Amino acid sequence: xKISFEPIGYVRTDAETVPRHWTVSDxxxxxxxxxxxxxxxxxxxxxxxxxxLFHFHKSPPFTPDMLTQIPPHRDREFGVFSIxxxxxxxxxxxxxxxxxxxxxxxxxxxxxxxxxxxxxIDIKPHILFREECPSHPKR
Amino acid sequence: xKISFEPIGYVRTDAETVPRHWTVSDxxxxxxxxxxxxxxxxxxxxxxxxxxLFHFHKSPPFTPDMLTQIPPHRDREFGVFSIxxxxxxxxxxxxxxxxxxxxxxxxxxxxxxxxxxxxxIDIKPHILFREECPSHPKR
Numbered sequence: 610x611k612i613s614f615e616p617i618g619y620v621r622t623d624a625e626t627v628p629r630h631w632t633v634s635d636x637x638x639x640x641x642x643x644x645x646x647x648x649x650x651x652x653x654x655x656x657x658x659x660x661x662l663f664h665f666h667k668s669p670p671f672t673p674d675m676l677t678q679i680p681p682h683r684d685r686e687f688g689v690f691s692i693x694x695x696x697x698x699x700x701x702x703x704x705x706x707x708x709x710x711x712x713x714x715x716x717x718x719x720x721x722x723x724x725x726x727x728x729x730i731d732i733k734p735h736i737l738f739r740e741e742c743p744s745h746p747k748r
Numbered sequence: 749x750k751i752s753f754e755p756i757g758y759v760r761t762d763a764e765t766v767p768r769h770w771t772v773s774d775x776x777x778x779x780x781x782x783x784x785x786x787x788x789x790x791x792x793x794x795x796x797x798x799x800x801l802f803h804f805h806k807s808p809p810f811t812p813d814m815l816t817q818i819p820p821h822r823d824r825e826f827g828v829f830s831i832x833x834x835x836x837x838x839x840x841x842x843x844x845x846x847x848x849x850x851x852x853x854x855x856x857x858x859x860x861x862x863x864x865x866x867x868x869i870d871i872k873p874h875i876l877f878r879e880e881c882p883s884h885p886k887r
Binding site: 689 | 792832
């Protein structure tokens with residue numbers, strides 16, 4: 610059983626080296642979303658934190674020895690499902706970035722840890738607490 | 749350009765109606781992960797909050813009129829990328845659930861808002877603040 614997605618857009622950044630992780634990145638870039646999806650961006654505002662789901666398109670094929678890995682700066686192996694490594698059974702990435710501006714279908718962001726050209730699969734609100742959910746009855 | 753994923757496992761729950769959202773769900777269930785991935789679960793512990801990425805496998809095909817939608821309990825339309833609706837350009841879901849126990853390849857969780865049989869694409873740590881990242885230098 611295969612699950613198929615098509616990119617809704619691509620990451621654009623001038624950074625030549627890959628920032629290691631969004632939690633330590635101050636790199637700026639753009640989420641270049643396909644024009645056809647622009648109406649879906651209308652509630653994304655400057656200052657928002659958004660979740661970007663993307664394809665680790667440069668990752669090598671997954672092999673069973675990657676089920677545990679030693680993350681950078683750590684001294685022991687972790688199970689792959691407890692770390693953010695790009696080498697995982699499904700090459701699906703998640704980053705939280707800050708919105709600096711929205712220009713039509715281009716979202717200007719800070720906190721990029723993806724390569725230029727990375728395919729974007731989805732954008733979601735970043736919900737830290739239950740009440741922040743846009744569909745929460747208390748909103 | 750297509751991005752292809754294969755399920756790493758499936759959600760199991762007895763709930764007959766779909767909880768509306770993880771932020772308001774107390775439903776219990778299991779993440780039934782394929783045996784071959786069990787070593788990758790070793791650092792998932794009771795009490796952890798984990799991010800589950802899954803396929804909205806029962807969603808209807810996306811059509812442009814779904815680019816804005818009125819979420820439950822709200823009175824205006826939101827752009828699809830600012831809400832958690834299962835009707836989105838790529839039917840990719842994200843929920844945060846609490847781990848109650850781990851039995852080999854079965855993760856017992858609370859906060860399920862997926863249907864029984866939902867294909868799981870990935871599990872990631874739930875990182876609220878930069879310092880919580882397993883690969884953060886301060887850890």
